[in-house]
Amino acid sequence: MKFNLSTSTFLLGVLATAALSSCDNDSETTPDVAATEQEHRYVRVLVSDEQATKLTQITPFDASVASFDTKFPLANLYTTASGRFAAVLYQSQNLVEMFDTGLESHVDHVDVKGTPKWAAITATGPKPTHFKSKNTESLIFNDGDGTLSAGNDADFHTPGAKFKTINAGLLPHHGAMAQFDNGNYAVTAAATSGASPTSVRVVSSTGSLVHASTLTTGSIHGNATDGQNAVFGCFTTSANTSGSVLVVKQSGEQRLIANPADFGAFRLGSIYYAEAANKFIGYVATKGAYLIDLSSDKITPIYTGTDAIQCKVDQAGSNLLILTLDGKLRVYDLATGTLKKEGQAIAATPAADTYKPVLEATERFAYIAVPSLGEVHQVKLTDFGSVTKHKVSARPVRLTVAGFESSASH
Template sequence: MMQVHIFASLLHFKNFGMKRNLFKTLLAVFIISAFSSCEKDDEEVVAPVEETEYKFIRILVNDEVTKELSLIDPVKLSVESFQAQYPKAALYPTQAGRFGALVSTSNNLVQLFDTGFEGHGDHVDVKGTPKFGALIGDGNKPTHFKSKGDEIITFNDGDGTLSIAKEADFHVSGAKMKTVSAGNIAHHGAMTKFDNGSYAITVKDGSVAGTLPERVKIIDGTGKTLFESTVQTKGIHGNASDGKISLFGSSSGILAVEPTGKQHLIAHPSSFGTAWFGSIYEAKGAGKFIGYSASVGAYVIDPATDKVTPVIESTDIIQVKVDYAGNKLIALLHSGEVKVYDLKTNTVLKSGNIIPATSKDETQKPQIEATSKYLYVTQPKSGELLKIDIADFSKINKIKVSATPYRLTILGIESSESH
C-alpha cells in the first residue's frame, strides 16, 4: 500500500512541473521500498528445517524373556510387534542394512528379518512390508556373525564349521544356510571374509586349554585351505575386517591376517599388562579399527604402522560402539555418562549424563547403538527405548517396547530420499 501512495505522488509532482531531481529522489525511495517488501515476503515463505532421524532408519529390539520383537520407526516414534522363534537372541544388521539377523546359539537357529528398505545410492526403494525371511540357519551353535556384500556368515561353535547364505535366498521357502567344513574341531571361533572371496577362519590346535582358538588360516568357499597359519597365539577372541586385512584379538597381541597368507602380531601397549582386546570393530566411515577391553578401554589400531593409540582409557565402561556410518565411537559408562568421539580426529565431540548410574553387578545392563544423529539406549527395568539427540542430550524420547528389552540393532539406510 505504501508503494501505491508514493507512486501517486510521483505522478502528481511530475504533472505540475516539479523539479526533475525531486522526481528522481522519490522514484529511488519507491524502488528501495519495493525491494525491501519483496525480501520480506521471501523471508516469510522459508520454512525452518526439521531436525529428525533419517526416514529409512529402523531400530530392532528383542526381549530377554519373551519372543516379542519390536520394530521402531524413530521418526514417528511408533512400534510394530513381531514374534521371534526364541527370546534372548543376538541381533545384527546385514552390511546393506535391509535385513537383520537373530542368532540364537543355544537353539541352533538363525532368523532373518526384512525391513523392506533397499538402498540404491541416491535413494531408497520400499520392497513390501516388514516381515521375517523364509531362510533359516540351523548350524551347530551358531555364534559369531558377519555380513559381507550380499552374504551372511556364521561360525558354528558346536563343530567349527561355517554357515553361508546369499541375500537372494532370504525369501525362498524352505531355504537353509549352506554348511562349509574347514576341517576344524569344535571351538569358540570366528571368521572374516576378504574382498577376493576367501575367508580367514580360526583354528583350534589344542596348545591352550579351553575353547578359545590359537591360530587363523585362510580357506575358499568350499572349505579348502589356501594358506595355513603361520602365527600361534595363546588364545583368540574378537575380530574385524575391511576386506583387505583382518584383525583378531589375542592374548599374544593383535593378529593381523592378509588374504595373501601373510600374518604378524601387533604388540599391545606396555601398560596393558595381561589385558588384551576381546572385541575389535571396524569403523568404516573413518577407515579405522577399534580394539576394546573392559580392563583398559578403547584404542585405535593401525595395522599399517602397528600403532595402538588410546581413544578412551577407562575401567568404568558398559559398552563401546561404532556408530552406524562408522565415523564416531560411542562409550557408555556405568556412571550414566556417554562420550561421543570423532574417530577421524580422535577427539571428544560431546559428553554428558544421559541415564542414571548402573551398578557393575547388574545382570542386564542398558545397551546402546547410534546413528549419525541419535543415540538409542535400552532400559531393561522400564521396558523402554530412549532416543537421544546427539546434538542436544536434553532432547529425549521414551518409546515403550517389550517388558524386558535385551538387545538392539540399527537397520535400514541413513537416507530420507525415496524413489
C-alpha cells in the same frame, strides 16, 4: 501481441516444465528432515527381549513401534551389510532366522519392498555365535561343530531355503571369521576341541585351505576386517599374560601388534572397523577403547577408563560412542580421535546387573536399550538432554540399527 494456438501451446509447455523443474528443485534443496532435528525416515531399530518371544521394530522417524513373534527369547541381533535384513540368532536353540525390514537401498533413494516380515531362509548349525556380513553375503560361525553357515540376500525369501554349510576342517571352538574382498575367509582354528582358538588360517568359500596359519597365539576373541586385513584380538601366547592383535592379510601374511606396554594381562575382546573413518578400534571393558593403526603397527588409547559398558561405532563408521556405568555417553570423532561431546545420557547402571544397557547409533542419535525400564532411549547427539523414550518390551537386552540413513524415496 497476437498468439496463435501453437505459440500458446508452446508457452504453456514451457511454463509447465518450469513449474515441474521448480518443484524438483524445491524437493532437492529441502533439508533432509530438518537437518539433524529428526531421524532419517528409513532408519529402523530392532530389539529383542530377555524373556519374551518378541522382536520389536522402532521407526524413529514417526516413533511408531511394531512387534513380531520370535521362536525364542534372548535372541542376538545383527544387521546385514545390505542394511535390509537382520540376523536373529538363537544360540542355545541352534537356529538363525532373518528378519526383513522391507527397505532396499538404491544409493540415491530407498524403496519400500513390502511390509516388515520374517524371511523364509533359516540356518540350523549347532550353537551359532559369531555373525559377519559383506555385500549380500551373511556368514555365521557355529561354535558347536566348527562349521560356517553362508547365505545370500537373494535367497532369503526362497521358500524352504537354508544357509549352506561350509566345512573347513575346524574343531569345535568359540571361533570367529572375517570375509576378504577376494571371497576368501580368515577363520580361527583350535588345536584341541573345545579349547580356545590359537591360530588363524585363510580358507576359500568352500572351506578349502588357501593359506595356513603362520603364528600361534593365546586365546582369540573379537575381530573385524576392511576387506584386505582381518584383525583379531588375542593373548600373545598361551600363557595369557599379555595381549596383542593378530593381523591377517588377504595374501595370508600374518603379524602381531602388541598392546601398550602398561596394558597388563588383558586382550582387546571386541574389534571394530569404522568404514567412513577407515580405522580399526579395539575395546575391552576393563581397559577402555583403543585405536589400532595398521600403518604404524601401534595401539593407542582413545578412552582408558575401566567403567565402559558399551563401545560402538555409529552406522556410517564415522564416530565411536562409549557408554559408562555412571550413565555418561562420550562421542569421539574417529577421523581425529578427539572427543566431540560427553554428558549424561541415562541413569547410572549397577555394576552387578547381569544385563546392562546396550547401545547403537546413527549420525544423529544414540539408541540405548534400558532393560530395567523396558525402554529404548533415543538420545540426540547434539543435545543429550533431548531424549525420546520408546516403550518396547519388559526386558530389552539386544539391539541393532538396520535400514538406511536416508529420507529419499523413489
